[in-house]
Amino acid sequence: MSDAPWQGWRTDFSISNIMNADNEFIETVATMAETSWGMSRLTGKIWAVLLVADKVWMSAEDVMEAVGSSRGSVSTILRTLESVGLVQRSTLSGSKRRVYRVPSASSLIEVERVSLERMRKLMALGLRGVDEARPVTRERLGEYHDFMVFFQQEFEALAERWNNRSKESAV
Amino acid sequence: MSDAPWQGWRTDFSISNIMNADNEFIETVATMAETSWGMSRLTGKIWAVLLVADKVWMSAEDVMEAVGSSRGSVSTILRTLESVGLVQRSTLSGSKRRVYRVPSASSLIEVERVSLERMRKLMALGLRGVDEARPVTRERLGEYHDFMVFFQQEFEALAERWNNRSKESAV
DNA sequence: CTGAAATTTCAGTATTATTTGAAAAATGAA
DNA sequence: TTCATTTTTCAAATAATACTGAAATTTCAG
Numbered sequence: 001m002s003d004a005p006w007q008g009w010r011t012d013f014s015i016s017n018i019m020n021a022d023n024e025f026i027e028t029v030a031t032m033a034e035t036s037w038g039m040s041r042l043t044g045k046i047w048a049v050l051l052v053a054d055k056v057w058m059s060a061e062d063v064m065e066a067v068g069s070s071r072g073s074v075s076t077i078l079r080t081l082e083s084v085g086l087v088q089r090s091t092l093s094g095s096k097r098r099v100y101r102v103p104s105a106s107s108l109i110e111v112e113r114v115s116l117e118r119m120r121k122l123m124a125l126g127l128r129g130v131d132e133a134r135p136v137t138r139e140r141l142g143e144y145h146d147f148m149v150f151f152q153q154e155f156e157a158l159a160e161r162w163n164n165r166s167k168e169s170a171v
Numbered sequence: 172m173s174d175a176p177w178q179g180w181r182t183d184f185s186i187s188n189i190m191n192a193d194n195e196f197i198e199t200v201a202t203m204a205e206t207s208w209g210m211s212r213l214t215g216k217i218w219a220v221l222l223v224a225d226k227v228w229m230s231a232e233d234v235m236e237a238v239g240s241s242r243g244s245v246s247t248i249l250r251t252l253e254s255v256g257l258v259q260r261s262t263l264s265g266s267k268r269r270v271y272r273v274p275s276a277s278s279l280i281e282v283e284r285v286s287l288e289r290m291r292k293l294m295a296l297g298l299r300g301v302d303e304a305r306p307v308t309r310e311r312l313g314e315y316h317d318f319m320v321f322f323q324q325e326f327e328a329l330a331e332r333w334n335n336r337s338k339e340s341a342v
Numbered sequence: 343c344t345g346a347a348a349t350t351t352c353a354g355t356a357t358t359a360t361t362t363g364a365a366a367a368a369t370g371a372a
Numbered sequence: 373t374t375c376a377t378t379t380t381t382c383a384a385a386t387a388a389t390a391c392t393g394a395a396a397t398t399t400c401a402g
Contacts, residue, residue, distance in 0.1 A: 021300020028296060032289070038209005040390060051312060052297055054305040060349075070392045075350060077390095096348055096400050102311065105318035118203070125199060126223055129192025134225040140273065141222060147276035147333065154329045162321055205388095211360060231379075241362045246379060267370050267378055349398065359388070367380070372373100 022052050042069055043077050047086060050102045057090065057099035085111040109159045116155060120148035193223045213240055214248050218257060221273045228261065228270035256282040280330045287326060291319035 026048040033044025049066045050058060058066075064074045078100055081087035088103045123145035130137045197219040204215025220237045221229060229237075235245045249271055252258035259274045294316035301308045 022297075025293075025297040025300070028293065032293065036209075036286075036289075038207075042390075048297075051315070052301075052308055054308045056307055071349085072351080072393065073391055075348095079350085091400095094401080096346095096398095098349075098399095105314050108315075108318065115207075118207075122196075122200065122203065126193075126196040126219075129196070130223075136227055137223055137225045143276050144222070144279075147279065150333055150336070151329070154325075154332070158322070158325045158329070161325070162318065165321070213360080242379085243363065243381080244361055247361095247381085250380085262370095265371080267368095267376095269379075344400105344402090346401095347399080349396105351396070352394095353392105355390100355392085357388105357390070359386100361386075362382105362384090364383100365381085367378105369376105369378070371376095 025052055040077075042067065042073060043081065046074065046077050047081060047102070050087060050100060057092065057101050059097050059099050063100065085114070106159070106163055109155075109162065113152075113155065113159075116148060116152050120145065120152060123148055196223055211248075213238065213244060214252065217245065217248050218252060218273070221258060221271060228263070228272050230268050230270050232268075234271065256285070277330070277334055280326075280333065284323075284326065284330075287319060287323050291316060291323060294319055 026045055029048035029051075030041045030044040033039040033047070034041045037044070039047075045067045046063055049063055053062075053066070055062075060071070060074050060078060063078065064071055067074070078087060078089070082089050082100075085103065085107065087100055088107070089098050089100055091098055123141055126141045127138070127145060130141060132138070197216055200219035200222075201212045201215040204210040204218070205212045208215070210218075216238045217234055220234055224233075224237070226233075231242070231245050231249060234249065235242055238245070249258060249260070253260050253271075256274065256278065258271050259278070260269050260271055262269055294312055297312045298309070298316060301312060303309070
């Protein structure tokens with residue numbers, strides 16, 4: 001890019017480009033979180049911050065500082081995200097601090113697996129009260145149910161392919 | 172309720188095919204909607220009612236009656252669900268009534284396709300501001316991005332398999 | 343076990359979302 | 373086009389949720 005290495009501001013400029021880009025990312029995630037994912041804006045920001053941090057692990061205080069919200073909110077949201085599989089928690093030895101990170105892509109597979117199974121069960125529940133006297137309902141719910149089963153099967157194969165594919169590079 | 176089949180109202184009440192057995196389903200969907208899917212309870216109920224109705228199409232008034240909510244709410248929610256691909260709308264000839272149904276499973280594929288592409292784009296956006304000076308972020312976002320691309324490719328093949336599989340029965 | 347450090351909980355408050363019902367707009371059969 | 377029917381919009385009321393900050397609890401190094 002630059003042919004003027006003596007100009008100090010260029011360095012500053014590139015840094016602030018990075019920060020602006022991160023901000024746009026964080027705000028975009030926050031907006032998607034509240035408009036499409038049924039999460040709070042802050043939940044989206046926290047997830048985004050963990051995605052974009054150039055550290056492997058962040059403490060709750062790091063996150064707190066990055067999103068500019070209270071200790072209590074950050075604690076609650078991190079735990080919620082963990083319970084849903086979107087964040088992992090650990091402890092670094094020699095400290096009582098818990099540290100957080102976003103899981104590897106292959107862990108996302110597990111999140112999807114859980115949601116597929118819930119959906120399949122839901123369709124099975126709907127089907128329970130539906131007999132031959134209601135052919136329309138039976139076919140509709142039946143198709144949805146079968147689709148979930150199909151998707152589950154496909155998903156297992158897909159997961160395996162992903163894990164094989166990334167075998168050479170990452171853990 | 173009445174056991175008087177000579178009374179004409181029975182025909183009018185084909186909607187009451189939505190019986191007690193379905194209530195558990197509707198309430199379960201409603202609860203999942205508000206706890207996990209980021210929809211309102213009423214949105215969940217409306218979707219559930221459309222899933223479980225033994226009619227191919229329902230009018231907004233049918234839905235209104237089934238969920239016991241106001242005309243305004245039902246209208247707004249049906250349009251929102253339609254915009255997201257979870258409900259389809261049509262008009263029966265000779266009437267100014269719009270009618271609604273849940274789409275076939277293969278239309279759900281399109282919903283998923285859209286959400287995968289949004290997610291992929293989001294990761295690409297995150298990656299935009301990240302250079303070699305931030306290897307941790309670059310690898311993490313890169314992996315998420317690659318996973319989305321992988322999933323998109325797999326998903327196309329999967330969709331085709333589903334459509335072939337159900338070729339004999341449905342549209 | 344102790345106690346400093348860290349996390350979690352929770353009551354209070356602020357904010358946001360949902361729902362209603364009626365008015366406005368749109369629709370389409372005649 | 374007309375106009376009764378149907379849908380949509382929107383202001384107001386209500387309900388639900390998110391957020392804070394401080395107190396209570398938990399954690400773990402020493």
